[in-house]
Amino acid sequence: MAKMMVTPELSEFTSMIVSVELADLMLNSEGPITVLAPTNDAFENIPQAIKQDLSNPDFKGVLTTLIKNHIIEEDLTSSALLQSIQKNGEYSIKTMGGASLTAYLNDGEIMVKDSNGVTAKIGKSDILGTNGKLHMLDAVLSMTK
Numbered sequence: 001m002a003k004m005m006v007t008p009e010l011s012e013f014t015s016m017i018v019s020v021e022l023a024d025l026m027l028n029s030e031g032p033i034t035v036l037a038p039t040n041d042a043f044e045n046i047p048q049a050i051k052q053d054l055s056n057p058d059f060k061g062v063l064t065t066l067i068k069n070h071i072i073e074e075d076l077t078s079s080a081l082l083q084s085i086q087k088n089g090e091y092s093i094k095t096m097g098g099a100s101l102t103a104y105l106n107d108g109e110i111m112v113k114d115s116n117g118v119t120a121k122i123g124k125s126d127i128l129g130t131n132g133k134l135h136m137l138d139a140v141l142s143m144t145k
Contacts, residue, residue, distance in 0.1 A: 004037060004134050007127075012043040013070075016054065020064045031131030032075035033096075036112060038140040042120070046140050068097030069114070069141055075132060078125040081110060099142065116142040 004026065005014050017023055026035070043051070053059045054066070073096055084091040085105055093101040093112070102113045110122040120139035127134040 004035060004127075004129065007134075009039045009041075010037050010136070012040045013037050013067075016063055017067055020060055020067060022064065022067055029131050032073075033132035034072040034074060034076040035129075035132065035134045036070045036072070036101075036120070036122070036137050036141070037134055038070065038120070038137045039123070042137055042139050065097045066140070066142075069095045069099040070137075071096040076135075077133060078110060078122065078135065085110070101141070112137065112141070114141045118142050 004010055005017075005023070007014075017026055026033075054063050072093055076093070081091060081103055082105075085103055090102050090104040093103060095101060100115050104111055104113070106121075110125075111119055112122065113119045118139060118141050120137035120141060123136045123138055125133075125135040127136075
């Protein structure tokens with residue numbers, strides 16, 4: 001996922017990956033993995049108090065979980081996701097962090113919702129990396145399972 005590390009609109013997410021020492025996992029994992037990466041704009045929309053907590057070294061475990069809740073240990077293209085949603089009305093996803101996500105369509109857009117009701121739209125998708133795919137999200141999913 002070296003591609004993600006050099007994508008300017010994902011600099012906030014990638015700096016968090018580096019800060020909790022998950023860069024090796026992202027870069028060297030055999031994969032396939034799919035990363036649902038929140039954009040910098042997505043991080044701008046979370047409350048300031050939560051942003052401060054995420055930058056606090058005492059919250060490293062929480063930040064690690066947040067990042068892992070955006071990683072799926074499978075190759076999930078947007079077309080495969082769309083087909084599964086169209087077939088079943090929605091598609092359940094389990095993340096590396098143990099969170100359960102639900103993908104569904106809203107006005108033709110692929111949306112992802114976590115168990116706390118936080119919803120994100122998939123924007124740019126199917127960005128190929130050496131060990132998987134990257135889809136950009138317009139919101140940050142929850143830090144809990």
